[in-house]
Amino acid sequence: MxxxxxxxxxxxxxxxxxxxxxxxxxxxxxxxxxxxxxxxxxxxxxxxxxxxxxxxxxxxxxxxxxxxxxxxxxxxxxxxxxxxxxxxxxxxxxxxxxxxxxxxxxxxxxxxxxxxxxxxxxxxxxxxxxxxxxxxxxxxxxxxxxxxxxxxxxxKPFGHDIESARHLNNLLHELFDESQIYRIDHYLGKETVQNILAFRFANAMFEPIWNRNYIDHVQITVAEQIGIENRGNYYETAGALRDMIQNHLLQLLCLVAMEPTASFKADEIRNKKVDVLNALRKITPEQVHEYAVRGQYGEGWVEGKHVKGYRQEQDVSKTSNVDTFAAVKFFIDNWRWQDVPFYLRSGKRMAETISVITIQFKQVPHRSFPVESTENWQPNKLVLNIQPHMGIQLRFQAKIPGVKMLLNPVDMVFDYVDSYPAGSPEAYETLLLDIFEGDTTLFMRSDQVEAAWNVLMPILDTWQANTSPNFPNYAAGTYGPEDAEALIAKDGHNWMVIPLETENNGRKK
The missing domain is CATH 3.40.50.720 (NAD(P)-binding Rossmann-like Domain)
Incomplete structure (x- = not known):
């Protein structure tokens, strides 16, 4: 149009x-x-x-x-x-x-x-x-x-902590109305991120099962192969928790967990996001080690090339305690999500570059099939691929062709490239156009920014007060420290990365 x-x-x-x-x-x-x-x-x-x-x-x-x-x-x-x-x-x-x-x-x-x-x-x-x-x-x-x-x-980053974010908000409010302030997070301009709202609220089949009765847990992974490049001065004051989880990943969590809106008006959507952040269970300083894991990459190999560790990067302290990886387990204390864990992780110099949301459903209450037919049984999964491949996968059980009743997981795939070969605008195109038109839907409001900082401050303060004795604790080219695996394994889960498998991305279906 x-x-x-x-x-x-x-x-x-x-x-x-x-x-x-x-x-x-x-x-x-x-x-x-x-x-x-x-x-x-x-x-x-x-x-x-x-x-x-x-x-x-x-x-x-x-x-x-x-x-x-x-x-x-x-x-x-x-x-x-x-x-x-x-x-x-x-x-x-x-x-x-x-x-x-x-x-x-x-x-x-x-x-x-x-x-x-x-x-x-x-x-x-x-x-x-x-x-x-x-x-x-x-x-x-x-x-x-x-x-x-x-x-x-x-x-971004909008503030360095809750006090600096509140100070900047107050300063801007002296000069501008809230409706004039556009706190930009380019992740929210991505087509696949915006499509989460369409997927959830434009399709009647998903809303009835989008709750604690059917969903076992949710994982959000934003992994990057690259290191800090030439941003040592900035990254030494930030770290993965501030740089990625405080904004990008918490925004994704809000889109997955928010309640339906009465309309598509900007403040309707933003109100629902703030409700999610305010419902996140508070993590006390004593609980930080149970709910959060930090890491810092050392030397390693990425796509056959040897790369240096974080402490060897330009403008980085040789004894730096900055996290280049962070993983956090959250709970949302409301009727929809009570006791459903949301696992978030993000890191630099990881095995691949991928942004993906995985919703794992609960097991069926009873398996009526013979034991030999369910050897490869997996719970149903819904995978929202954000980048580099954009699409949605639904994993379910199906019978393998043959005379016996043997089951195997299969994927139903929606791929952006297949469906929309003309391509889609870059995130900044969408966001700049919204600014020109005065549409604040995809931009963070002051209370949302402060609520996100409030959630993370106990973790940030605890990490700041207690240096990690074992940095670096993961090699470049891996999926992060062992403690991140333990964080989710103690709940009986494991981290999942399910790449979008289509002909267009060079993988075989």
Missing amino acids: ETRAKIPATVIVIFGAAGDLTWRKLMPALYNLYLGKRMPDRFMMLGVAHTDISLDDFQRHLREGIDQFSRSGKAKPDDWDDFKKHLSYQKGDFNDDATYTGLKQQIDKIEKDWGEPVNRVYYMAVPPAFFESIAVRVGKNGLCKNKQLARIVVE
Whole structure:
């Protein structure tokens, strides 16, 4: 459906326009929206960064990122020549008021030239240390006087702990209404993540069994083969629990566990997510060792290549106690989920890159088949594959062809590539378009952010106060430390990674 005419004229100010996020993600996303005629009729991107660079060099740099990372492939000359007319650049210090007065003059001139008021999107594609400085100066220099038109976008991490998150929320609320604040988590823009809502609430067959009566447990795995790359300075202040579980994985948990909504309005959905976070059973400091496991990768082998351990990475302390792996067991204390364990894990330098949600159902109450027919018996599983392969699998028992009654698990598969060969937008395309249109559905609200931090603070505080004596405790190229296996094994379960098996991903059905 064409929505271009519905979006008002928009000026996008990107602080950190010369950085990696802008180069790899934001500009390819804006360019793809432009190619798809999803951008406003009138738009301008004003890039701001410390880099001393000419406009031509800035535009050339952005094109290199588009050519390398855009899902549409390399930019065609005619398309690029038109698109680059919408790109401007201003060198500026984020801590200097002169940067913001210069921006205000540019935006006021654009508004005058266009003869209409414009949406003003302030995107902070910068390290968290600059969030407060930029937000304060945007407000102090009159860039957000019209609260109906001004919006601010904050990348993760939103805070370092509950106190810093609350402080940042309070600061932003002094300048912006909550409806104008877009706390962006790119995971929520992924097609397969959004499809969880459609799968659950658009199909009558699943809701009756989506509860403690039929579901045994839920697993959420977000594993990455890569290490920290060149982000040692950032990762030393973060770790896996902060970097991944506090936002990405808890968001996935909320989508799996939330109650049905009365409508698809943004606050309806966000209210239900907050309800889940508020219902998570509190973990006391004394219980942390029972519910949470941390790890740090050492040297190892990944796809036949020897890789160094975390403590040998650039800008990392030789005695670092930072977790590069975290696993946590949660319980949701409500009628739907009481006593159903939710196991979450995420780590760097693991055996493969995969994001998957596995819902394991309870065993049938009675097996009426002969013992020899059930040798390969498995509980029913529903697997939601998020990346790298996108799709849904339902595993159930079926009879093997032949004269005897022999059972074997088989998979019913929905694969995005098979069903939608035209492809799907990247996560940032979806989220940027929502920002332009003023749709906050896929963005975190302040109470949701603080509720997530509250859940994890006992774990973070305990780990901070007690250094791990056995780091590194898993080799690169594995699935994490042995303690993570013990965390789930003591409940009679094991971690599962069931890859989407289709012809398109090179596996045999």
